[in-house]
Amino acid sequence: MSKRIQSIRGMHDILPARTPAWEALETALRDVVTGYGYREIRLPIVEPTELFARSIGEVTDIVEKEMYTFEDRNGDSLTLRPEGTAGCARAGIEHSLLHNQRRRLWYTGPMFRHERPQKGRYRQFHQIGVEAFGMPGPGIDAELILMSARMWRVLGLKGVRLEINTLGSAKARAQYRERLIEYWSAHRDRLDEDAKRRLHSNPLRVLDSKNPDMQALIADAPPLPEALDETSLAHFEELKRVLDAAGIVYTVNPRLVRGLDYYTRTVFEWITDALGAQGAICAGGRYDGLVERLGGGPVPAAGFAVGLERLLTLLETQGVQSPPSSPHAYLVTAGEAAVRMGQVLAEHLRDALPRLRLEANVVDDGFKAQLKRADRSGAELALILGDEEVAGSLVAVKFLRTDEAQQTIGQSELPQHLRAILSLE
Ligand code: HAM
16 A cells, blocks of 8 residues: 555644535625735735745744745745745735725735744644725724724634734834844843844844743833834824724734734734634734835835634634525435436525525435435435336425325425524525
């Protein structure tokens, strides 16, 4: 026997038992974002490596150590997208969607990061992301947060908390950067290797270090809000006013800096304590400089992305039910004539009842075996077509999940009858 080939570590098959939950989640989230006027954009999974280096930032975990980068046959450096914002901005610039225009866009699909796999952290994972371009004020920041809060309400999700922060303007951040470099340099002996390496290239990220030995030093670092510019502070105040007015509960976390370099001003995360270390189910913020950095005009922008695996796991831990995947009915066709007629009848039923999930027997199996199969399929009803029923244009309806007595119905009345029993529209 040949050696079996396994899927790649951290990249998972989503099996039929789980796809209904995925589909239901995707549909619910799609309905929310389209309800706010966001329009779908479909983006390539592979992009030029430079796109991510320039947008996410050279000195970030993602670009330094997590990207799936390879040379294609032309010798070009390509990368499997680790996130969607960069590609969305690239596409917007490339197709002139952003120049002097307001755009609300959304996308979904797999993202790839070579992280150490663990619960809630995968090498292929899925996001639904939204990006809004051309709106400089705090109104759009508020809309994004309100929309994400609505997602949790629609899904029946509880116990996620919102953290927000402001990183200030690019200029204020540059000044804060200098202050941090000074501070880290003065305590160089207490920095770990990562921090030493980032001291000049990305001093803000040092604030995000999880190393317990660094926490005291981080706690005493000069706080960001003091370094912020007036306009950014006013922007943040207005955002908080809208959230307060809309009854959204949040905490301001001055240490929330995010792992991607493109952010300016508002950043936010929705966090749960129920998933262990990987607690962020949704994250985003404003990124006013990105479009320009990628060769477009000065287009203000903001967005967020939801991690679908984490959200699904959280929904499951809270016992939120996903819809059934089993068929409503299983068509049992016993006898030669019945097998032939069965498919024709099934087509009539599907014509009359587009929402019906009907699985039909199409092989010459024995009656008993088929009934077993019908039961295992999870169907509520077995529709039985034997030679006798064929002769009389009848169908026997057997209830597989209740004690109700079997019924015999004329084939022409069957659609009407099924619509009633199965409450189909
Ligand atoms: P991010 O924080 O890197 O932001 O990812 C967003 C969400 O994707 C996370 O909160 C998490 O739920 C999920 N996620 C990230 N990495 C993994 C992983 N390895 N396994 C499972 N889930 C993961 C972004 O990607 C930005 N593009 C968000 C954004 C959009 N900002 C502005 N617009």
